[in-house]
Amino acid sequence: MTAQNPLLAVEGVETYYGNIIALRGVDIAVFEGEIVTLIGANGAGKSTLMMTICGNPQARKGRIVYDGEDITHLPTHDIMQRSIAQSPEGRRIFPRMTVMENLQMGALVTDGASFDADLQRVFDLFPRLKERQHQRGGTLSGGEQQMLAIGRALMSRPRLLLLDEPSLGLAPMVVKQIFEVIKDLNREEGLTVFLVEQNAFHALRLAHRGYVMVNGQITMSGTGAELLARPEVRAAYLEGGRKEAAE
């Protein structure tokens, strides 16, 4: 039965910044074991949705249900203790903490029993972080910071990983490496991933299903392959994306 119920369900969510509406009734479902991507232009409301799921800002209308529980009005820190982790937009590494301390922060919600194993897993995924473990977060390169942001999220042993624009501002090689890691985590460990991306081509190829957001509303949804084939999607989001992929 649980396979029929989504792990994460966003139902008719409206979010406001002051009086300005940012999300206009968004519906999204993410099932256990899936990679679901949300693509859209700058300012469409993708990151707002990501943060609304985490309760900051909270949805003014609609519901967010995680694993059968209504989390719409819980405070952020409560939501994050329910095996949801987010690697946010802009990475938000703690700049004056070492790589190791950043990872320890990620493990804060766990009881600490599996810390060593989790750390090993992150270092296996991103050997670069191991080399840099005593360095301050602020001194890392953009790609390393992104690895750290994902590694930090993984340290909490999430069932649902929310990834906000992991490819932003990174070299194509690094993007490729990060997307490989996401794919492996999903395939080998069954990690459920909700991925927000501007890099539509990569994201749709990686994801099982995708949603397109325009101006705070979902305008299209379907499997990754379906969306990739849609002419509107190609016209709006893939010009240039393909060129980048060919490099």
Add this chain to the structure above:
Amino acid sequence: MEYFVQQLINGVTLGSIYGLIAIGYTMVYGIIGMINFAHGDIFMVSAFIALTVFLIMLAIGVTALPLILLAVLIISMIFTSVWGWTVERMAYRPLRGSFRLAPLITAIGMSITLQNFVQLTQGARVKPLPPQITGGITLMQGDAETGSIVVQLSYMQIIIIVTTVVLMAGFSMLISKTSLGRAQRACEQDAKMASLLGVNVDRTISLTFVMGAALAAVAGVMFLLYYGVIDFYIGFIAGVKAFTAAVLGGIGSLPGAMLGGLAIGLIETFWSGYFSVEYKDVAAFSILAITLIFLPSGLLGKPEVEKV
């Protein structure tokens, strides 16, 4: 030479007390970017709590001094922490997210409120406490012929300096090594991200106030024992000095607060000893001004540059 050593001892003692109070300023500033002007008055309240507990203990016939001191210290720390927590909860938390000046003005109001509350309930006169810990070690014998003086390190001074060193070492460990300290630093650097990692930011801020108040309580107890007189105004003066110490050391930096406290204590004592007592505050603040001209973020402060 003897005079110098004696002033050095006095200065380090005074600096220890300033340093303990300064930590409260610097930690609160670090985590919410606000100067808690009521912190000096929390220190003053703790001295009154300590005096009250002292008198109660004596009245009920407890005579063992170590027992009294321990009880005074623990009870003062607990009650002062509650004060610190309450002030944050009532006066500052409702203003979180409003414009920057609002909590600052509230803090000044809180400071005035606390002073007047104590003045009304305890009276405006100074309250004495007879010396409890007397005696000390004579480090250098005076000599009437050469005009040198006796250098004394009193037991009270030893207690103050040792307690401060132990507390500061323990506190630094707490901040740098424990998950509580990490959560605190995380809130300081990026509160939104900290909440995304499951940190209860409000509770962490409350805890910061509680810790600052507990350290101020230790300072209050030691102030009471060392000087033997307190009044409702000591918090203002010590608060301004400790705040100066925090800024001098680099506000937001823990080692900076300790160093700044020590520096202010030494400057004041030496200036009083060699030049004039009247101008000791002028000296302390002048050094602050000069330091800030050349090191705008203080001695150990970090400049606000971050790679994005």
